[in-house]
Amino acid sequence: MIEIKNIKKSFNGKEILKGINATFEQGRTNMIIGASGTGKSVLLKCIVGLIEPDEGAVEFNGRNFYKSDRETKKQIRREIGMLFQGGALFDSKTVAENVRFPLDMLTTMPLDEKLDRVNTCLKRVGLDHAMERMPSEISGGMQKRVGIARAIVMNSQYLFCDEPNSGLDPNTSLMIDNLIHEITHEYNLTTIVVSHDMNSVMEIGEYIMFMHEGHKLWEGNNDNILDADCPELQKFLFSNKLVRKFKEEH
Numbered sequence: 001m002i003e004i005k006n007i008k009k010s011f012n013g014k015e016i017l018k019g020i021n022a023t024f025e026q027g028r029t030n031m032i033i034g035a036s037g038t039g040k041s042v043l044l045k046c047i048v049g050l051i052e053p054d055e056g057a058v059e060f061n062g063r064n065f066y067k068s069d070r071e072t073k074k075q076i077r078r079e080i081g082m083l084f085q086g087g088a089l090f091d092s093k094t095v096a097e098n099v100r101f102p103l104d105m106l107t108t109m110p111l112d113e114k115l116d117r118v119n120t121c122l123k124r125v126g127l128d129h130a131m132e133r134m135p136s137e138i139s140g141g142m143q144k145r146v147g148i149a150r151a152i153v154m155n156s157q158y159l160f161c162d163e164p165n166s167g168l169d170p171n172t173s174l175m176i177d178n179l180i181h182e183i184t185h186e187y188n189l190t191t192i193v194v195s196h197d198m199n200s201v202m203e204i205g206e207y208i209m210f211m212h213e214g215h216k217l218w219e220g221n222n223d224n225i226l227d228a229d230c231p232e233l234q235k236f237l238f239s240n241k242l243v244r245k246f247k248e249e250h
């Protein structure tokens with residue numbers, strides 16, 4: 001579980017995050033949604049420790065990250081898996097080497113154990129046949145799957161995904177969403193997905209937090225979001241034609 005308490009962050013005197021509180025439960029696909037420029041990525045960076053908030057706390061199963069000593073911070077970082085927007089694979093490394101990278105950097109695991117873990121994770125995302133391929137030789141969806149395998153290779157407890165569907169067609173997006181969702185449940189991860197994609201939100205959003213201009217305006221799930229009593233959220237949702245149609249039909 002991750003709890004964030006009163007997170008505030010300003011850049012050059014402009015307040016971007018205005019005191020955000022939320023609880024992201026374990027074994028659940030948690031989503032942060034909202035319009036462009038509303039602070040979703042900054043919040044995610046504050047949670048993963050890439051940007052230090054001006055105020056507030058981020059607690060990983062009760063461990064306050066920014067108040068922790070170096071060792072505890074290092075330990076928490078090891079428990080974090082991150083799927084970056086563009087996949088962020090190393091072009092000069094094979095698929096297997098990309099997935100192995102965190103093990104090489106952060107552990108002293110014997111080579112055969114590393115290879116074993118790489119194999120297990122690639123198998124889990126359905127890419128054990130592509131171990132020796134280069135990122136440029138595989139599709140965007142496959143690259144995202146490699147990113148997911150790399151994000152879980154350290155036996156991560158926390159999985160963060162920044163716009164996992166960017167640049168993917170609807171079918172591939174759905175496959176990536178379902179994979180993230182299944183892995184979250186299978187490994188009992190605390191997963192946080194930042195997304196614009198209403199299909200994803202409706203498909204996998206077990207907890208949804210809606211941000212608007214640096215505030216959390218609403219929280220709920222994919223069962224109750226369409227009936228949310230929040231005008232800004234309604235406006236955000238119903239700018240999407242498919243959502244409008246869905247609402248009309250139900």
Ligand SMILES: Nc1ncnc2c1ncn2[C@@H]1O[C@H](COP(=O)(O)OP(=O)(O)OP(=O)(O)O)[C@@H](O)[C@H]1O
Nearest residue numbers: 011012016034035036037038039040041042043196
């Ligand atoms: N390092 C930074 N320095 C200054 N301003 C920043 C920095 N990072 C983000 N911002 C500003 O913070 C605001 C929120 O940005 P953020 O990237 O969090 O939005 P977002 O909700 O993730 O948008 P999008 O959906 O388009 O990615 C923007 O106005 C952005 O310019």
